[in-house]
Amino acid sequence: MYEGVTEYFATLFQVNQDLVSKQEFYDKIMDKIQSASGYDDTMSFTTMSENILEEPYASNYINVYSKGALIGMCVDIMLREESNGHRGILSLMKELSMKYGVNKPFEDDKLIDEIVAMTYPSLRDFFDRHVIGTEPIDYNEFFNKVGLKVEKGAKVETNYILNGNQIIVAADPEKGTIFFNDSVSQNSFWHDNGVLPNDVIKKVNGEEVTLPTANSIFQKVFMWKPGEDIEVVLNRNGEDIVIKTTLTQSYTSGTALVENPNATPEQIALRKAWLKG
CATH class of the missing domain: 2.30.42.10 (PDZ domain)
Structure with a gap:
């Protein structure tokens, strides 16, 4: 998951610093969804990381840069929602780095438990279902939280x-x-x-x-x-x-992630915190 979070940071940083437009950022998210669709969407990420040299896990490893980044996005949005926009995945990584470091590495098999303990119970359900478990992520659920929607037949x-x-x-x-x-x-x-x-x-x-x-x-x-x-x-x-x-x-003509013109003020505020917080 580490590579995926790093990939997500690199993508989010560009829109956060106005290096790309919001629509360009949304397009990159859709590209990652398209890329991830070419791999096994029911594969447990924790099982894959434990068996990375064996098949079928080895041939799916490259998906950490697509679905792994999307997992990072979902966690980021959840943290923003739970904290009213004040916390995100970057602040979580900072908190982890303060608790652990070069001289005190964390144990891989306990990382998720540590993250849940430091954040919110809703993350436990997400990790159990979509990272440890094999349930595909419904990205529309997370896009809706920030007032976005997937539009087919878009320009x-x-x-x-x-x-x-x-x-x-x-x-x-x-x-x-x-x-x-x-x-x-x-x-x-x-x-x-x-x-x-x-x-x-x-x-x-x-x-x-x-x-x-x-x-x-x-x-x-x-x-x-x-x-x-x-x-x-x-x-x-x-x-x-x-x-x-x-x-x-x-x-x-294609499928695009766009801002919902009917988004509520709460959804727009959460989107702003997510992209610019």
């Missing part, structure tokens, strides 16, 4: 090679070409510039796109940012089409 930011996690290009090995697939229609930048499914990508910023060069070229496309000037040459039914423009933010 979400994406880049110029993906729609969320779905790549928008494909290869034709027989012809040796790379082309836009059907998903390009859901990418606002390319759609607004008239790109259609099956358009062959011939050149990107002067570089010829072939099967051997595609990987390195699309790595560069992945790093494109709004405001950059680009030139792409396509071929549609034998006719070349040149797109020479300045990048604008691209969007697609």
Whole structure:
């Protein structure tokens, strides 16, 4: 759980210090939920940590950076709620560091008991069910506490090679070409510039796109940012089409974590304490 809490701190710190917007932070939380969904959501985290060199635990260990961070988020929100916004997981870690230290390490198997003793009984139920136990976490329960909701079909930011996690290009090995697939229609930048499914990508910023060069070229496309000037040459039914423009933010339709416009004053206050406390 330690790695997960550290990962959570790194993510929360960015929004706390205004290095990213609140929506960017929410998007990162959704990314972690998406990433965690690829692993066994019923696996006990304590059992995994005790058997990390054995399967199936070893292959699920990387999930500590996704679900582990989400566990940290849930504990943080619970602490904020129980303390009327005054305590969070960071203050808890400070309290633990004062009690323990380099010369007095805590015992791993007693850490949860220690945390519960220092905080609130509600954390015992959470740890028993979701960390020691095998019950998946209902993240909506925690989002609701801070006036957030998961919205399907929302307008979400994406880049110029993906729609969320779905790549928008494909290869034709027989012809040796790379082309836009059907998903390009859901990418606002390319759609607004008239790109259609099956358009062959011939050149990107002067570089010829072939099967051997595609990987390195699309790595560069992945790093494109709004405001950059680009030139792409396509071929549609034998006719070349040149797109020479300045990048604008691209969007697609997806699932997003957003602020609930009907959130109560109490929910908004707890959200503020969580993000800025």
